[in-house]
Amino acid sequence: MPAAPGPAAVGDRLPGRARVKLALVLVTLLLLHTTLFVELRVADVMPDVMLLAAVSAGLVAGPVLGAEVGFASGLMADLFLATPMGLSALVLCLLGYATGVARSGLHSAPRLFGFLAAFVASAVGVAAFALAGATLGEAHLLSGHLWVVMAVVAAGNTLLAPVVVRAVGWAVGGPARMKALA
């Protein structure tokens, strides 16, 4: 799995072509999210690749792109959820930003940092979504099942992280940047 970027990679503006590639990656992830991953449930919980996209963007391209990708992937996910539209966008935007800030704070990423970040950020993202939803009146999101959801999503996303981080890295910077980030 590629490591995450150093501070130098943070916050650069993306060229138009990279944005098109990023959109392509997000649409592909959305299709997989709504077709393949809904079937791959463990303890009735599926991995959340839209959340993972935000975390990956924060890891490979820093806080700004992490926030932008989180906003976009969250809005896309919201289209297929019964929870208020914009809730995932808000949570994933902040999650992508926080992941990027955490990564850019480290001068060099420790070994397996990407896996650890995917695991922790996924669990935190799920909890934040449930908390934000409960604040908006969706009280059922805060059930005893939340711990199971956090654990399974974190584990599933960690397994998928190498692929998704690579895909997002390919979109935002190509192989050159990915090498630079390793």
Next chain:
Amino acid sequence: MAVYRRSKRHRFLVFLLALASVTVITLDYRGGDQGALETLRSGAQDLLAPVQSFAGRVFGPVGDVVGGITDYGDLEAENARLRQRLEALEGDRLRSEAGERERRELLAILDLDFAGDIPAVAARVVSSSPTNFAQSVIIDRGTDDGVDRGMPVVTSAGLAGRISEVSSSRSVVQLLTDRSSAVGARLAGSGVNGVVEGRGGGTDLAMTFVAAQVEVAEGEAVVTSGLEQSAFPAEIPIGSVRSAGAPPGDLEQRIAVEPVVDFGRLELVKVLQWAPRG
């Protein structure tokens, strides 16, 4: 200095994105079921509908394999439990045949099938919803077929849920097992009313608001109450009482209801084109 300015600009951008998210949430709340965002949602679901149908056929078996692996322990226990139950039922079968014949005759005379003469739309389950916080499935019928939000969804066994989201060609069914699902219900034996609530997938439903002093028999049928303004017609089977009892000091019973519908194997359902009577 440049780094500071850049960092400030970044934070401002994130603030703008967060503000945009909050605005979308507000618009969604204000727009209700008819707002522009709901139209956008329906449009997106319709757009993806053909892909989901195709992928459901392709990836469905993959899900079965994963489910089989992860639920292996449960399946073994369930298998043993079902064997025991089968033996008991074999004995009951002969005794119940006479009663069953009589019931069929009564149904034929009184037309008491739980759907009655309510018009219905048959639908196929395409996939489950892409969420970890709701028990819901997507069916291949929408407003073009006469399906509307709130309509009850049944299988041949009984109540499965209700329509929670609808687009022109697809609908989302909120299952009874969903944690935010609540159905007005009645204990068929005693006639006592209560509310059946979801407790998540793979677990029994819970019947609440039944007083501690009410006698509830194990195996007693639970059906929809169909009280005035109820979201469901009366007498649709929901399940049977698996256990009941009130902890000392409690005014209410804790009743576990085993659903009649097998939510893990939903394939064909019927949407009842029924609206609550005022």
